[in-house]
């Protein structure tokens with residue numbers, strides 16, 4: 001028997017589309033109901049076989065669902081939570097996949113009725129692509145998914161959601177929302193901002209033509225351009241909702257950057273060498289601990305992009 005009888009996916013983009021395909025692969029959902037705002041997305045989701053039914057409204061999709069997944073940009077979550085709240089089945093679990101957790105909890109939890117389990121989540125897996133056609137079943141394989149269940153969460157509901165993510169190929173960790181937001185500011189949010197900035201700098205530097213940027217892109221800059229092609233709405237919402245942690249990390253980043261800038265200006269090769277030796281050791285530690293899921297020897301499908 002399927003783990004969840006009826007799953008409602010709100011927002012049929014990269015993450016919801018990948019979840020639909022991964023749930024089908026694992027036989028984890030009896031019925032997948034989806035909702036999207038436009039006719040084009042609903043038609044595309046049916047054509048791709050993501051959903052058994054697609055609905056024009058979120059309230060129709062969540063009716064009778066035992067799992068509801070909010071898979072929209074963070075700024076859209078509060079409005080959707082308010083809209084679906086009166087239509088949720090008693091005992092249902094509501095989860096989300098947002099890249100920031102504290103703000104999502106503040107926005108969503110107050111709207112949900114007693115008897116509904118709210119267990120926020122965040123798959124640490126994605127690409128710069130968006131929309132239903134961007135999804136693929138292997139996206140979560142060997143990737144982490146972080147759950148941030150609030151205190152007092154029903155253990156059976158949390159275990160069931162953990163089992164779903166494991167069934168979709170992910171490894172699951174639990175932590176509190178504030179810690180999640182700090183960790184992700186370091187590992188994802190600040191790096192994305194740096195990529196956006198670097199691509200902006202190259203664009204501003206008119207002495208370097210566009211064709212030269214493309215032609216001579218070494219791997220570092222190529223990765224920046226891929227990341228800087230990510231969805232603008234999603235990333236605007238990430239920075240507006242993880243403000244404190246991102247600003248804290250960017251402050252530290254700026255200090256380090258100034259120190260390196262000074263070392264370059266003063267010709268302090270010793271400082272540069274010591275710094276790069278330290279960072280190389282960090283990278284090697286990650287690979288040796290088997291934490292780099294993109295390493296070629298990890299035996300998994302690489303994230304597309």
Ligand SMILES: NC(=O)C1=CN([C@@H]2O[C@H](COP(=O)(O)OP(=O)(O)OC[C@H]3O[C@@H](n4cnc5c(N)ncnc54)[C@H](O)[C@@H]3O)[C@@H](O)[C@H]2O)C=CC1
Nearest residue numbers: 011012013014015071072073074076098099126127130131
């Ligand atoms: N893209 C990535 O790599 C990752 C994204 N996330 C999170 O997952 C969530 C969804 O991201 P993606 O699937 O990448 O985005 P996406 O852009 O591919 O899909 C989002 C979908 O939500 C729809 N939508 C937007 N506002 C809506 C509203 N008010 N009502 C109904 N539908 C609405 C959009 O039309 C779109 O179809 C975001 O909160 C993001 O932070 C989490 C992990 C990775």
Ligand SMILES: O=C(O)C(=O)Cc1ccc(O)cc1
Nearest residue numbers: 099123124125126127128188
């Ligand atoms: O495409 C990439 O490199 C990513 O970093 C994907 C990603 C984007 C946002 C998340 O919250 C988690 C993963």
